[in-house]
Amino acid sequence: MLKSMTGYGRTKGTITGYQADVEVRTLNSKFLDIQLKLPKNLMSKELEIRSMISESLKRGKVSLAIDLTQDASVESDQVNHELFKRYYKEYTQLALEVGSKTDDLFRLALYSPDVMSSSSLDESVIETQWKELIPVLNDALAACNDFRQQEGASLAKELNTYIENIRTCLEQIVGHDPDRVEVIRERIRKHQQEIESSEEFDKNRFEQEMIYYIEKLDISEEIVRLTNHLDYFGEVMAEDDSQGKKLGFISQEIGREINTIGSKANYAPVQKLVVSMKDELEKIKEQLLNII
Known part of the structure; x- marks a missing residue:
């Protein structure tokens, strides 16, 4: 199941003396990049909050803001x-x-120095507030993860479409291959007739070079490998954990096989299909930048 790195989650709750509002936003990033906006009395919990984010969201640029609004019914202890x-x-x-x-x-x-301050809060009160805030924070992270899964499902549909487009082009290449081989053979026959008329013609060497040349133009192995890579891409997409980096590596292998087919094809209809496959692959690479 794929997960997008784009996500959003927001939850509200009540803790001792305050209304808590937790908001999480995530964007794509190669690594986990966390930006926090915390009230002063929760600064001591920054490492714990970062640990919770790391465990839940794994990867991406994460912006998390916690806003505490004092209950109107509670006497303010923030004004000296x-x-x-x-x-x-x-x-x-x-x-x-x-x-x-x-x-x-x-x-x-x-607003003079130390007039508005939460420094008077007792440590035990802060610990109580923190314990009450943890479920609210977890709910916001879970909501963000749900958003990511929904976005990932949409991306999965697009990626499947691109993979199937490449597979369709590959099937057409397989269909063109007999004609491609025949065109190459005819081209070789014409050159052979020209070369055989030369006094310096060496038949044994010519046959060896033709065998080498034909083997270099054979794309059957690339077709098999590319088919396997396309199948494997689909298998990894269906795994329980999102594997964006792994899919990136597979897409590189797909690109290598497409490029090799293009360099060996030496046949216009196949070259056109190779260009189409490259176009679909670029779309895949662009979408993978936003997959965890």
Whole structure:
């Protein structure tokens, strides 16, 4: 089952004193790249959060944001009241001394250093909040994974279409091969007649070179190998775990066989089919960039 690296998940829940909102976004990346946006009182849990993401999402560029909104019914412990009063009193006195307006002093005092702080939270409270947040976080990661699976199913359909298009072209190449061989033989016969008229003609050497030449133009082995690679690609796509990198390696092998057929074909109808197969393969490679 394929998984896309593009995903989204969002869940909300209640923890001690807060409403929690967890949002996960993922994009394609060669490796696991995690970006976190955490409230101050959860900074100590960064390594644990990264570990949870790594275990669940495996690969991709991951952006995770946790937003905590204090319940209106809970008395705020994030405002240092005494410090706020001291700031406000001092700012008011300074404003009077210089004859300045006092309209914005409330906001200025509120956002002065250490007035808005969660440092007063007890460690035990943070641990309780963390334990309550873990299920919410897991639900967001699971929702993101579900999104990835749905996207992966769509990608799987497209990849199957491209693989079948390559297989159809290959079947047509097999159908053209007898004509291709006959054209090459006729070409060789004409050259043979020209060469045999030469006084320096060496029949034994000519036969050896023709055998070598015909073997170099034989594409039967490439056809067999390419068929096997196409079958194997489908088998890997059907595996339980998403195997984006493995599919990438198989697509490289498919490309090698297609290129070899193209270089050996020496026949216009086959060359056209080779171009079509290369076009389908490029589509496959483009889609594989977004597979885990």
